[in-house]
Amino acid sequence: MTDQTQQFASDNYSGICPEAWAAMAEANQGHQRAYGDDQWTARASDHFRQLFETDCEVFFAFNGTAANSLALASLCQSYHSVICSETAHVETDECGAPEFFSNGSKLLTARTESGKLTPDSIREIALKRQDIHYPKPRVVTLTQASEVGTVYSPEEVRAISQTCKELNLNLHMDGARFSNACASLGCSPAELTWKAGVDVLCFGGTKNGMAVGEAILFFNKALAEDFDYRCKQAGQLASKMRYLSAPWVGLLQDDAWLRYAGHANQCARLLAELVADVPGVSLMFPVQANGVFLQLSEPALERLRDWGWRFYTFIGAGGARFMCSWDTEEARVRELAADIRRAMA
Amino acid sequence: MTDQTQQFASDNYSGICPEAWAAMAEANQGHQRAYGDDQWTARASDHFRQLFETDCEVFFAFNGTAANSLALASLCQSYHSVICSETAHVETDECGAPEFFSNGSKLLTARTESGKLTPDSIREIALKRQDIHYPKPRVVTLTQASEVGTVYSPEEVRAISQTCKELNLNLHMDGARFSNACASLGCSPAELTWKAGVDVLCFGGTKNGMAVGEAILFFNKALAEDFDYRCKQAGQLASKMRYLSAPWVGLLQDDAWLRYAGHANQCARLLAELVADVPGVSLMFPVQANGVFLQLSEPALERLRDWGWRFYTFIGAGGARFMCSWDTEEARVRELAADIRRAMA
Amino acid sequence: MTDQTQQFASDNYSGICPEAWAAMAEANQGHQRAYGDDQWTARASDHFRQLFETDCEVFFAFNGTAANSLALASLCQSYHSVICSETAHVETDECGAPEFFSNGSKLLTARTESGKLTPDSIREIALKRQDIHYPKPRVVTLTQASEVGTVYSPEEVRAISQTCKELNLNLHMDGARFSNACASLGCSPAELTWKAGVDVLCFGGTKNGMAVGEAILFFNKALAEDFDYRCKQAGQLASKMRYLSAPWVGLLQDDAWLRYAGHANQCARLLAELVADVPGVSLMFPVQANGVFLQLSEPALERLRDWGWRFYTFIGAGGARFMCSWDTEEARVRELAADIRRAMA
Amino acid sequence: MTDQTQQFASDNYSGICPEAWAAMAEANQGHQRAYGDDQWTARASDHFRQLFETDCEVFFAFNGTAANSLALASLCQSYHSVICSETAHVETDECGAPEFFSNGSKLLTARTESGKLTPDSIREIALKRQDIHYPKPRVVTLTQASEVGTVYSPEEVRAISQTCKELNLNLHMDGARFSNACASLGCSPAELTWKAGVDVLCFGGTKNGMAVGEAILFFNKALAEDFDYRCKQAGQLASKMRYLSAPWVGLLQDDAWLRYAGHANQCARLLAELVADVPGVSLMFPVQANGVFLQLSEPALERLRDWGWRFYTFIGAGGARFMCSWDTEEARVRELAADIRRAMA
Structure with a gap:
């Protein structure tokens, strides 16, 4: 489903x-x-x-x-x-x-x-x-x-x-x-x-x-x-x-509004931290809210899509937006980060 | 509440x-x-x-x-x-x-x-x-x-x-x-x-x-x-x-859409029937859907309001609109009808 | 022309x-x-x-x-x-x-x-x-x-x-x-x-x-x-x-603005006066500006149109509007009045 | 006037x-x-x-x-x-x-x-x-x-x-x-x-x-x-x-529409030709209609304005627009061209 x-x-x-x-x-x-x-x-x-x-x-x-x-x-x-x-x-x-x-x-x-x-x-x-x-x-x-x-x-x-x-x-x-x-x-x-x-x-x-x-x-x-x-x-x-x-x-x-927002922000920061040392990945904007904008190679984006990840790429060449929300699961963040690392390898 | x-x-x-x-x-x-x-x-x-x-x-x-x-x-x-x-x-x-x-x-x-x-x-x-x-x-x-x-x-x-x-x-x-x-x-x-x-x-x-x-x-x-x-x-x-x-x-x-609509219509018809013989009450329009438009005396309208009933009266002198909905209770319809009878007495 | x-x-x-x-x-x-x-x-x-x-x-x-x-x-x-x-x-x-x-x-x-x-x-x-x-x-x-x-x-x-x-x-x-x-x-x-x-x-x-x-x-x-x-x-x-x-x-x-407006008003009053005694003609509104609204019989309206006169009849049964303007000629007003009299005869 | x-x-x-x-x-x-x-x-x-x-x-x-x-x-x-x-x-x-x-x-x-x-x-x-x-x-x-x-x-x-x-x-x-x-x-x-x-x-x-x-x-x-x-x-x-x-x-x-348009175009071309050899003046766009867009020095623009000429300068640094119309006089075009030459000297 x-x-x-x-x-x-x-x-x-x-x-x-x-x-x-x-x-x-x-x-x-x-x-x-x-x-x-x-x-x-x-x-x-x-x-x-x-x-x-x-x-x-x-x-x-x-x-x-x-x-x-x-x-x-x-x-x-x-x-x-x-x-x-x-x-x-x-x-x-x-x-x-x-x-x-x-x-x-x-x-x-x-x-x-x-x-x-x-x-x-x-x-x-x-x-x-x-x-x-x-x-x-x-x-x-x-x-x-x-x-x-x-x-x-x-x-x-x-x-x-x-x-x-x-x-x-x-x-x-x-x-x-x-x-x-x-x-x-x-x-x-x-x-x-x-x-x-x-x-x-x-x-x-x-x-x-x-x-x-x-x-x-x-x-x-x-x-x-x-x-x-x-x-x-x-x-x-x-x-x-x-x-x-x-x-x-x-x-x-x-x-609840503030807790959920804090959670989403935290997930975004976590994602950014987890991929910070991945070669070829760069952060396009400081992560101050619940979105992470990453510069990734085109093949990496392709691979991530093949693996089923959904994200937007309207930001320019190689830029991908990952949004976290009130219900984002940390485990998923870690999975995504691992896949980004794998995709860029 | x-x-x-x-x-x-x-x-x-x-x-x-x-x-x-x-x-x-x-x-x-x-x-x-x-x-x-x-x-x-x-x-x-x-x-x-x-x-x-x-x-x-x-x-x-x-x-x-x-x-x-x-x-x-x-x-x-x-x-x-x-x-x-x-x-x-x-x-x-x-x-x-x-x-x-x-x-x-x-x-x-x-x-x-x-x-x-x-x-x-x-x-x-x-x-x-x-x-x-x-x-x-x-x-x-x-x-x-x-x-x-x-x-x-x-x-x-x-x-x-x-x-x-x-x-x-x-x-x-x-x-x-x-x-x-x-x-x-x-x-x-x-x-x-x-x-x-x-x-x-x-x-x-x-x-x-x-x-x-x-x-x-x-x-x-x-x-x-x-x-x-x-x-x-x-x-x-x-x-x-x-x-x-x-x-x-x-x-x-x-x-469900049709059952609920039918229920509301039925409540409306019931209300109309229950007050049909009340002296001084007249039906303004045929009851073909879920609304009942009754001509009532001004004092009766006043009494009904005093007793807590809510209805609109935008239809003209003495006209009151009673709307039934998907969850209208028959018992309430009967109570309302009884109160209308009492108010007109 | x-x-x-x-x-x-x-x-x-x-x-x-x-x-x-x-x-x-x-x-x-x-x-x-x-x-x-x-x-x-x-x-x-x-x-x-x-x-x-x-x-x-x-x-x-x-x-x-x-x-x-x-x-x-x-x-x-x-x-x-x-x-x-x-x-x-x-x-x-x-x-x-x-x-x-x-x-x-x-x-x-x-x-x-x-x-x-x-x-x-x-x-x-x-x-x-x-x-x-x-x-x-x-x-x-x-x-x-x-x-x-x-x-x-x-x-x-x-x-x-x-x-x-x-x-x-x-x-x-x-x-x-x-x-x-x-x-x-x-x-x-x-x-x-x-x-x-x-x-x-x-x-x-x-x-x-x-x-x-x-x-x-x-x-x-x-x-x-x-x-x-x-x-x-x-x-x-x-x-x-x-x-x-x-x-x-x-x-x-x-x-000039006032003179012309006065002239148009005067023509309208003149027209109203000239037809005031015509049997069957009645004034629909007091003539206070440059328009004259006359109740005329339908056959009379028809005749006037046949004789070439132009006017609007949007006011209701038998009502005709005659507007005078800054350049309306008195002679025309008198001709029109005469034709109205003739048409109603 | x-x-x-x-x-x-x-x-x-x-x-x-x-x-x-x-x-x-x-x-x-x-x-x-x-x-x-x-x-x-x-x-x-x-x-x-x-x-x-x-x-x-x-x-x-x-x-x-x-x-x-x-x-x-x-x-x-x-x-x-x-x-x-x-x-x-x-x-x-x-x-x-x-x-x-x-x-x-x-x-x-x-x-x-x-x-x-x-x-x-x-x-x-x-x-x-x-x-x-x-x-x-x-x-x-x-x-x-x-x-x-x-x-x-x-x-x-x-x-x-x-x-x-x-x-x-x-x-x-x-x-x-x-x-x-x-x-x-x-x-x-x-x-x-x-x-x-x-x-x-x-x-x-x-x-x-x-x-x-x-x-x-x-x-x-x-x-x-x-x-x-x-x-x-x-x-x-x-x-x-x-x-x-x-x-x-x-x-x-x-x-007449075509003659006048042709005249305005001709005036524009004349102006462009007359200033073509003025040092420091350059044409910003080809002159194909009735407008001439010239790159002039800021002091030159200032001088032209002081001498009473009116023109728009919304095109960017140093750009001035001179429009010719159906009634532009050739003598004025020549005067303007001469003043442009003088202003740039």
Whole structure:
């Protein structure tokens, strides 16, 4: 049935974690009011406010495509533009969703260092054009952890938000793997977001052990005006909302979210360590979250595939991405590492 | 915790049925390929094709708002219009979602009889304006079962589709309660859809015992071109798709979908029968699906609310809607009926 | 060549008035900076600010469809709604343009008295639905002069704007025939707009003697933020802007705009007077601007058409619209009146 | 008043040519039916069909932003993408208009040679991604003459259209300076468009001596279905259409369009020749249309500006663009050339 070699293809190949499942099972009792007017949704929202130590506005969407696109659309108009990194998921893997939800906002890609935007790269794009014939930059979106498995420190986020303020840009954080960044940095969610100047965070649940569902947190509450209507109109208001919110209760209470993220990160570091001395293997990016990007020879990649391993190779010549998830088994990591060594031999 | 008196407010107040839950539990094993490239999604699609006795194109969306809006958008352009009934959910309760997904298609409301469109009412609207200053009608959408608990017979659907062909209109069916219509009419799904000329059906799962998820079935396969891209861009492609598709497998195999719909319909009929002789109570629409619309006195409505019953009263002066669902308990139906009798006394 | 009997079909059948033409000819000298950065555009904007006695923001668009739709889009988001009269041009004759430019804002039609919205009819629609499943009202648009040739007095506009303030609605005025309203009421443009609480006015030039071009005036300047980008993105920024702005200079200096509007109104009143005593003819609406709406018998309408007269009959059984324009000739009015009398005989 | 040194900043700084003006004056007689139902629009359309030797569908829009964006929107859906050159006007200078009109279609930029797309560069982009997470390529747009003053030969267009057919892409031509390309190549309009496989051409009038107005020609008539509704909804249907169409009659009859384009091209070639031997000056692109792109030293650019010359420098370090138009005076070209020589001395 399930092919265990698939474990490193993507963190969204994983299933629902026990805590989320148990909460769903508990929520699956009798009738509940629809559209978020239920106790589970209230509880999940409260959990978020406690976790982030602030009275933020909390919304739930079905997936990351929608969560990020809706959030970006709420931060700008169609004739504005969004600055993102060249590798940003919103640019490379959302089939034009941000442009669709915003009715045309253009994404402007900026240079990155280790997959991360910098104040300089943002400034460069923001100031390149200031005439009416080009969409006016209004938003910066950064991905935490980044698409190449690196993380922004609170200081880096703060420096970026400072630049945003100077340039009149709103700051959005795509947190599909926000939990991995928190676990990696040992920072509080608050330190990594609103305390560092983030206006809106999309906190990913799917890759963290849920079936569906992302949370959208507005720290800048003025920007959340009528956001509930926006979600509804865009097909992102669940009628049986409890099934999106209850899993969050399961994940957030007792810190399962953080433990699982820490586990995934640890597996990634383990993999990197185990292959560090393999001749011909080189690490493409520092391993700061749950992804490991390795430069391998083409024949080695071929052999690994033949042996059944699944991974992505969209990063460039010879680059392979191995993602660890909440349920990655250490034994598999060791097997994979051994096979990489064998494949490169 | 759960308030049993809520059982008649809406069929989306209900939970997940055992068959759907069991399938989700079974699907929650190990890793699976994402974005619908998994075995559960293949199985669910095959179940639909068998059930409808045709090689239709099958897609899954998170909710009915999106399923119907995406389907409508695929049937027309922004400068076209969609003919619907005055009470159509897409017109009255989707916060402008059809207009949003289509980038501006106008909904034109037509007269109904017992909540149903007729060839005449469609023709009237379709032919009213034929100049460039008014959006050109391109789609008819009908709701099966209708928003007032009535159903279209296969003959009625066929008559409408004939009119559509004459007028060059595509025919969409909003089947949020399609299962209730099937159970009520004793027709096969094929008879009620493509055999009667329907191009696209949105088959509702949420009200039928699922957590989230609706299926979109294109019988006219030419209209489905690149519909997968449309879903992805609009934030309706689940990464862990198996959690949307597995419940369908649970519902469709062994006909749970039909049994539950039949049960809900039966509860509705029972309620109607039990209050038929209550002085002052009148039935607003024939009970053909799972909803009962009763004309009650204002004081009676007040009393029922005081006693804890939940129901909607958006239908007009004195009208109350009582919805039965897959898990409505007969005992509750009898309690409610008794309370209605008592309230009207 | 030109069929003089067409003179009453529509005021946009008319040509360019001498003052507008002369200004265009003068502007057609040598090279000028593009995109509104020229002296003519500056002069036209200044003329508007003087005429309206306030420092409003002034923009130019190619036509009324775009001017009104862009203005409305700037006053709300896609999940908001716009309250308009049942006969509003934006509802009945723009092929869904407001929905397109706003990416889905729904138009909600309110009852009218003599073609005019009232505080009560606005309130009725604004308060009908207050749940998330229906687009939230954010704008009222009224047409001055109305589509049936009536005008709002300053007091009526003020009462409406008061209601708007209470309900948190922005107020837009479609002034395709604003000049006719000013001439009819003898009010200053300021009295009829910002002094009465209007946020944005679309001032029609086309029907007032220009080739193309409407002016959009934001009295509430906060609402005009980045409106220039909006126009550009929506294909409404003319490169050779001087040809849109110079005609306004011609119209506004020496009050040609008002004289022409007064002339058109006078022709309409004359027509109404001349047929007032014709048996069987009745006036459908008071003649307060440049349109005359007459109830005539079907055979009479047929005869008039046979004799070559052009007019619209979209108003209902037997209703015919006769529009007068800046260049309508009194002799033609008298001929038409005589033919109406003859046709009804 | 008019600054003659502005003559080289942009070809849209120029005015209306005598032939277009005369036609407008002639059209400005009496009343005419609105919205394109007039004799001038019929005549202009017929002129286009004769000129292109085919029964194409002809539409008129106010400007190039709209003409190109509407044409592109008619060739793809929001989840599709448009392949264009890195320097394409639709990408760099339309403020996101193509994304707005299409509701989100992404522009994908391809490498160019001398500012021109090639079959290889198109193929590279079209085949880079073929998964659902990236918008599917459906259109190629090429600019004839290109933004850097080069032209595609009929063979080059044919090679591209052949590639488009293989890859199932529609082919659009942005012909803001199509007349310049025709004059330069000595080809018939038919040879450069439908005979070479172009589906839709936007033929620019504004830069060719008109006030406003571009023509959209569908050679592939199936793609033009309901395009009139599209124009109307998008605010691009002129009520007094004759003022957009009559100038075309003036330009097209007696080949004024071609003479003027040839004149502008000749001025550009003259300028290039006159500075060819100036030390330190180099030509950045071959001069094949009406633009001259010169590499000049920064101090020289400064001096030219001090002397009052206007030109754009968006092309990169030291690059300056000098555009010639239908009314450029040879004497000015010689003055400019002399000043360039003096500035570089």
